[in-house]
Amino acid sequence: MSARASILPVFVPHLGCPHDCVFCNQRRITGELSPADAGTVREALSAAAALPGDAGKRQLAFFGGSFTAIPEAQQEELLSAAQEGIEQGIIGSIRLSTRPDAVDGAVLARLRRYGVETVELGAQSMDDEVLRLSGRGHTAEDVRRAARLVKEAGFRLILQMMTGLPGDTEEKSLSTARELISLRPDGVRIYPTVVVRDTALYELWRRGVYREHTVEDAVRLCAKLLPLFEAAGIPVIRLGLNPTEELSGGGAAAGAYHPALGELVRSRILREKAELLLEGTEPGSRAVLAVQPRLLSQMLGPKRANVSFLRGRFGLSELRVVPDPSICAEIEAVSVEKP
């Protein structure tokens, strides 16, 4: 199933999770207050039954908690309700997210029995010190072991990483990305750290012990991470937390919360490509860049920020960006006229 499969989310906030990661307040992140049960799953299925589209490509997704850390009876209740959806032809498969240390052979055999197709592991970092400071309660070795088991059992594997965690650095994030690539996942999600109210991280930030990972920090770093994954043929299926009313309404106190973070990152990547093309341009020059039409707004940036930046950086008297479907690359320099 492709990463474009439509997703029917069912959130299981903090249900069964015995841990307390410093950044986590699942109730705020998911915007949901009561834990899911079989009734929640059936409601989601009956709402989806009326939707148009290819039901075979629809996946019911248990997100927001550590699914396989839930007591077995509750897992079975949720999975069996979801499986009814497969039998009724409302969904094609099930996906879920969990912790690397809550996965073993018996757990995976249970998931397989109920028609789970995709397992997401919250790796977050491959640096043990970062994992420790973040209160994750697992090691990088747990991630390697769980990823191997998930793949060997024939599931699609999605890995999640975070940037800007306590103790994290750009080098550690790049090295995490390289290690995740070596585990050959079918996709990754990148979640730059957001300081959510009512979390341990919020207190650390308020006391000045933790310096926030700003939107700009995240954009700069993710503009390096994204090309690494894409060059390895691994799709980045999400970049940044899904916006919710709760987070936008003040739940996100600081950090890399932006409703269109992925767009900002892609726009930055194009800006950096344009910088390479314009390298050595004399101040006062007039330049024209051609861009694939589908990338025009990304190239211009929000409120034409990329154009202003490039003009300022190179002292250009004029910079025109023109859409051109005939160019071979994503972006090309058409002409640079010296002053």
Ligand code: SF4
């Ligand atoms: S393991 Fe997941 S659900 Fe549990 S505290 Fe950490 S982030 Fe939250």
